[in-house]
Amino acid sequence: MSAGTSTRPASTDKSALIAAVQQTLVEFFDSRHEFVDELGPVFVTAADSLRDFVLRGGKRTRPAFAWTGWLGAGGDPSGPAAPAVLRACAALELVQACALIHDDIIDSSRTRRGFPTVHVDFERRHRDREWGGDPAHFGISVGILVGDLALAWADDMIAAAGLDPAAFARLAPVWAAMRTEVLGGQLLDIHGEAGADDSVAAALRINRYKTAAYTIERPLHLGAALADADAGLIAAYREFGTDIGIAFQLRDDLLGVFGDPEVTGKPSGDDLREGKRTVLIAEALRRADATDPTAAKLLRDCLGTELTAEEVTGLRAMITDLGAVDEVERRIEDLTDRGLDALERSSATPEAKRRLHAMAVSATKRVS
Amino acid sequence: MSAGTSTRPASTDKSALIAAVQQTLVEFFDSRHEFVDELGPVFVTAADSLRDFVLRGGKRTRPAFAWTGWLGAGGDPSGPAAPAVLRACAALELVQACALIHDDIIDSSRTRRGFPTVHVDFERRHRDREWGGDPAHFGISVGILVGDLALAWADDMIAAAGLDPAAFARLAPVWAAMRTEVLGGQLLDIHGEAGADDSVAAALRINRYKTAAYTIERPLHLGAALADADAGLIAAYREFGTDIGIAFQLRDDLLGVFGDPEVTGKPSGDDLREGKRTVLIAEALRRADATDPTAAKLLRDCLGTELTAEEVTGLRAMITDLGAVDEVERRIEDLTDRGLDALERSSATPEAKRRLHAMAVSATKRVS
Numbered sequence: 001m002s003a004g005t006s007t008r009p010a011s012t013d014k015s016a017l018i019a020a021v022q023q024t025l026v027e028f029f030d031s032r033h034e035f036v037d038e039l040g041p042v043f044v045t046a047a048d049s050l051r052d053f054v055l056r057g058g059k060r061t062r063p064a065f066a067w068t069g070w071l072g073a074g075g076d077p078s079g080p081a082a083p084a085v086l087r088a089c090a091a092l093e094l095v096q097a098c099a100l101i102h103d104d105i106i107d108s109s110r111t112r113r114g115f116p117t118v119h120v121d122f123e124r125r126h127r128d129r130e131w132g133g134d135p136a137h138f139g140i141s142v143g144i145l146v147g148d149l150a151l152a153w154a155d156d157m158i159a160a161a162g163l164d165p166a167a168f169a170r171l172a173p174v175w176a177a178m179r180t181e182v183l184g185g186q187l188l189d190i191h192g193e194a195g196a197d198d199s200v201a202a203a204l205r206i207n208r209y210k211t212a213a214y215t216i217e218r219p220l221h222l223g224a225a226l227a228d229a230d231a232g233l234i235a236a237y238r239e240f241g242t243d244i245g246i247a248f249q250l251r252d253d254l255l256g257v258f259g260d261p262e263v264t265g266k267p268s269g270d271d272l273r274e275g276k277r278t279v280l281i282a283e284a285l286r287r288a289d290a291t292d293p294t295a296a297k298l299l300r301d302c303l304g305t306e307l308t309a310e311e312v313t314g315l316r317a318m319i320t321d322l323g324a325v326d327e328v329e330r331r332i333e334d335l336t337d338r339g340l341d342a343l344e345r346s347s348a349t350p351e352a353k354r355r356l357h358a359m360a361v362s363a364t365k366r367v368s
Numbered sequence: 369m370s371a372g373t374s375t376r377p378a379s380t381d382k383s384a385l386i387a388a389v390q391q392t393l394v395e396f397f398d399s400r401h402e403f404v405d406e407l408g409p410v411f412v413t414a415a416d417s418l419r420d421f422v423l424r425g426g427k428r429t430r431p432a433f434a435w436t437g438w439l440g441a442g443g444d445p446s447g448p449a450a451p452a453v454l455r456a457c458a459a460l461e462l463v464q465a466c467a468l469i470h471d472d473i474i475d476s477s478r479t480r481r482g483f484p485t486v487h488v489d490f491e492r493r494h495r496d497r498e499w500g501g502d503p504a505h506f507g508i509s510v511g512i513l514v515g516d517l518a519l520a521w522a523d524d525m526i527a528a529a530g531l532d533p534a535a536f537a538r539l540a541p542v543w544a545a546m547r548t549e550v551l552g553g554q555l556l557d558i559h560g561e562a563g564a565d566d567s568v569a570a571a572l573r574i575n576r577y578k579t580a581a582y583t584i585e586r587p588l589h590l591g592a593a594l595a596d597a598d599a600g601l602i603a604a605y606r607e608f609g610t611d612i613g614i615a616f617q618l619r620d621d622l623l624g625v626f627g628d629p630e631v632t633g634k635p636s637g638d639d640l641r642e643g644k645r646t647v648l649i650a651e652a653l654r655r656a657d658a659t660d661p662t663a664a665k666l667l668r669d670c671l672g673t674e675l676t677a678e679e680v681t682g683l684r685a686m687i688t689d690l691g692a693v694d695e696v697e698r699r700i701e702d703l704t705d706r707g708l709d710a711l712e713r714s715s716a717t718p719e720a721k722r723r724l725h726a727m728a729v730s731a732t733k734r735v736s
Binding site for chain 2: 177194
């Protein structure tokens with residue numbers, strides 16, 4: 001194979017990388033066909049549901065960070081190792097599929113990306129066919145298993161990527177850390193929503209593991225490990241990834257309360273209705289506890305309840321007036337500066353620095 | 369290390385193997401400590417819950433078949449490869465933990481091995497601490513994530529087992545097939561209970577993937593692959609494993625309807641109340657459809673409902689009178705004979721043949 005085939009994204013082209021990840025995922029699912037068919041039509045339907053879910057994904061954020069991390073550590077996109085590295089990067093999308101499918105059950109979400117969530121889709125199939133038992137429980141059961149399948153196949157995709165044994169050995173501990181961290185972050189998240197701890201520290205910890213480590217730090221680390229990067233570059237990537245990852249989630253927290261539904265695709269004030277324990281909310285509660293106990297009580301009582309548009313507007317004003325928005329914006333700016341500084345001082349290639357800089361800016365300044 | 373240490377089970381001693389698997393699992397969980405602690409107390413609690421669940425497991429059936437398969441293909445329990453092989457065999461218990469924890473959610477089971485199931489345990493913690501939201505949903509959410517953790521850690525344990533790259537490459541496709549098959553079997557199972565298909569063929573297919581492949585065939589295959597067995601021995605192991613595995617599940621089906629609660633530890637007639645679509649039930653339905661439509665309707669109407677002790681007794685008599693019990697006993701005998709014959713004709717070591725023969729008899733003739 002030569003550079004420029006569908007599985008060899010040019011190092012500079014974002015859409016080419018997205019297309020190459022897509023192609024790699026299609027090839028993986030195709031490689032499962034014979035085996036899937038043997039298990040019979042019920043399993044084919046479930047596997048197709050996973051395939052559709054994964055192939056509908058758009059931004060390929062985690063593979064993009066992993067691939068760029070590999071390039072920045074000297075990986076050669078035209079070299080013999082590139083196709084295996086691309087497959088390993090694309091496998092992150094299968095971990096993400098498990099995380100999202102199971103998260104949608106945990107959050108009782110009915111739609112994702114404009115389609116019914118997996119468990120809701122199977123709930124409907126059950127209802128349409130008038131099968132026995134509770135359709136909602138059936139849907140959740142299938143959703144659990146389809147998510148498990150995604151997690152198992154993520155590992156299969158890594159094992160079958162064609163990495164040389166030394167590269168696989170370098171990747172394994174990073175891959176292990178990433179999967180444990182995202183599950184840990186999700187566990188912290190649901191404990192947070194149950195109200196176990198609404199401190200800023202708890203919200204930052206969730207953010208650190210559920211988003212920062214999983215979305216940016218570990219993918220970059222993974223790419224660096226595959227390229228056999230030195231400890232200095234790995235440390236710089238991880239510093240950059242942690243700071244930008246946390247800033248990315250803080251931006252998401254602001255959008256979850258103040259975002260324009262037309263741009264974000266989520267209902268206005270969604271995070272307030274869901275009662276998400278974000279850093280923004282924790283910061284508002286901390287400030288209210290110190291200065292205005294009545295506001296603190298009102299905020300705690302409203303979070304996680306059905307809210308009218310007027311109530312959302314009132315809570316937004318309260319959160320802003322408490323200074324929580326300014327504080328979060330300040331954190332985003334500090335983290336972004338610090339992360340970009342770590343990147344600049346690193347030994348990553350100039351091209352990778354340029355791309356990671358652009359990715360960081362787009363992640364922390366985005367409006368959707 | 370020398371033969372006879374805690375991680376080197378003597379080839380002939382069943383309880384020594386169980387102890388060695390236990391020790392290997394303890395070492396794995398201990399190796400996670402530092403990482404688990406860093407994620408904070410909420411995660412420590414979840415990881416401890418998984419650890420307790422796994423270490424409570426008793427028979428270690430899958431590791432025992434895998435280890436015996438390896439021995440039978442010439443693996444040397446005193447050789448340098450043995451500790452890594454033992455770790456790979458023990459990792460099967462983590463896959464099993466995921467399967468059971470998620471199955472207990474799917475089946476709405478409240479207890480397992482005399483303890484609350486994982487999701488019920490976390491439901492209780494939520495209730496005791498008077499957290500916000502629905503305790504049952506919280507418990508299910510934590511159960512989903514703890515099961516995911518088990519599945520991810522199963523792969524981590526394989527990756528960190530210390531297998532040489534060639535052994536790992538031989539293992540990977542078998543490991544992949546096994547995980548997909550058990551998930552496929554579970555998917556077929558819940559579709560079966562929803563009433564999508566109550567044929568004998570459908571029940572046999574569930575049995576094949578959910579039990580036979582996962583419990584006996586693939587573990588043996590895995591052990592053989594690790595020992596670099598030839599194609600003939602692998603084929604013989606798989607034939608033996610499929611036949612004995614199906615027979616094992618057919619015995620379980622009989623016990624699920626006719627077993628003594630004092631011996632099985634499950635309520636009498638449990639499978640009838642749960643509406644499990646076993647081969648036994650499918651066979652009874654097939655016979656009733658052909659000869660006694662009223663009995664067929666009664667059986668279909670009663671399955672999966674709350675039944676009194678008298679109703680259970682009546683259904684048992686009906687199933688017996690239809691000839692379904694005799695038919696299932698005949699199948700068990702045929703399968704056991706055929707499986708043992710494949711084993712005898714194989715090139716497995718005499719010692720392994722002896723042990724596998726005993727394991728087959730105990731699996732297919734057991735009373736609990």
